[in-house]
Amino acid sequence: MAGRLAIVAGSGGLPLRLHEAHPDAYCVTLAGTPHELPEGVVHTHRPERLGELFEDLRDHDVTDVVMAGAMARPKLEPSALDAVTAKVAPALMAAMQQGDDGLLRHVIALFEDRGFTVVGAHELVVGLTVPAGMLCGIAPDSAATLDVEFGLDILSALSPLDLGQATVVAGGLCLGIETLQGTDALLEQAAGTPTHKRPEAPGVLVKLPKRGQDLRVDMPAIGPATIEGARRAGLGGIVIAADRVLVLEREATLAAAREAGLFVQALDV
Template sequence: MTGRLAILACGGALPVMLARAHPDALHFTLRGVPSELAATAQDFPLERIGALFAAMKEAGVSRMVFAGTLVRPALNPAEFDAEMMRLAPGLMAAIPQGDDALLRFVISMFEEQGFEVLGAHELLPGLTAEAGLAAGPAPSEAELADAARGVHILREISPLDIGQGCVVAGGQCLGIETVQGTDALLSYVAAAPAALRRGQRGVYVKAPKLGQDLRIDMPTVGPRTVAAVADAGLAGLIVAEGKVVLMQREEALALAAECGVFLLSQVFE
């Protein structure tokens, strides 16, 4: 018999969506990491991760999902329990290597305890953007060429573990997503001189890094992204089919149509 599902809930709407779809799931949060499921969750400081493991096992959890935006909490080594003391050297070694290395290590910590780690997309059918033009006008050949250039850029920087998005206009890269995130990138592009776009509006491209474990930190777009793309004067956004979460789908697609920007999903070679 399959054991219970646990949602390790961080910020944003995704944990709430999972909780609604899986009402029997148990909720856990990490102290210092905001979550909309906080009221129904058991809360544990990351320093006492051994206690979290024990609580999950005692509750009969065998499957778990990380959900939402994770804000790294500050750690107090004086409060480490025995399990965190054991894991700390590996954790500290992973942190400077970038988010992907860190998140892979976090997954391995739970797998080592016997938990099956699932991706949110495995528990919420239809969560990712399907192939094709979802909203807005069809992109021009020039915009598709800019998208192809954006895909190439993201593939080239993947080993550096920098980010999951970039903006290209007229073949010119106007910005790459870094730790500041999508909003910062698109606000920077909005403020850039129009002449840099070489006569094109430009496109925003979103995709996971090569080899990224999609069970955690899957790229995400939603109404806020669509609004920022429109505010930046871009023609639209192109995302990797089946590998980018589309949050608040109906609202995002309606907003794209209203703003006249396209949302296209395709396989990225």
């Protein structure tokens, strides 16, 4: 990095992990966004005042920006717009009608057009992603492998629509796909599948980026909550894309998977 790093923080544990690895980073968030960073560390900006945000970053010698954690799509109050936000608002509002990847590409461009370099969390913290291989458990059997292959086909077909990054498949049947509600909601949906409609096969969660997705923001992730959701859903395992999915709290995540009897596998896909 040429200069100072800024962490644009959303919810979840990733912003805290980045702050611990880069304690000198300047931390900002948008008003109304929950975060887990220590009190007094984060500087809050209204989404209607992007000009003030960019100026604040420049005043603190920021050259590189990492966006980490979940953020809701903000509702802009027209009367509060500063000059910069008013100028970009029409295109920004149009981008908000797109999928997550389309919106995030637009947000990246807002920062890059003003001279900031956007970097990915995986570029700043070693070990957030994993190479191909079995991370824990026994390799999936032939039935589970077929479910994985079907899951990969589903996500490949959905990728151009810019929907979610995950699906649950059991016994050759799709129990759900990830949408705006996220992976935890997908697993809850799978857990609620009526017994008479549920195949006997345990099933798998398959999670990977969309084709062409900019991995600097919104890289897919799993963590302890994913394991718990998969356990409640009665799944046999989780398959992720090698080097392209974050494994948050890796030791705790894999320990929970072992305790739940789940396999976790990373594939070159």
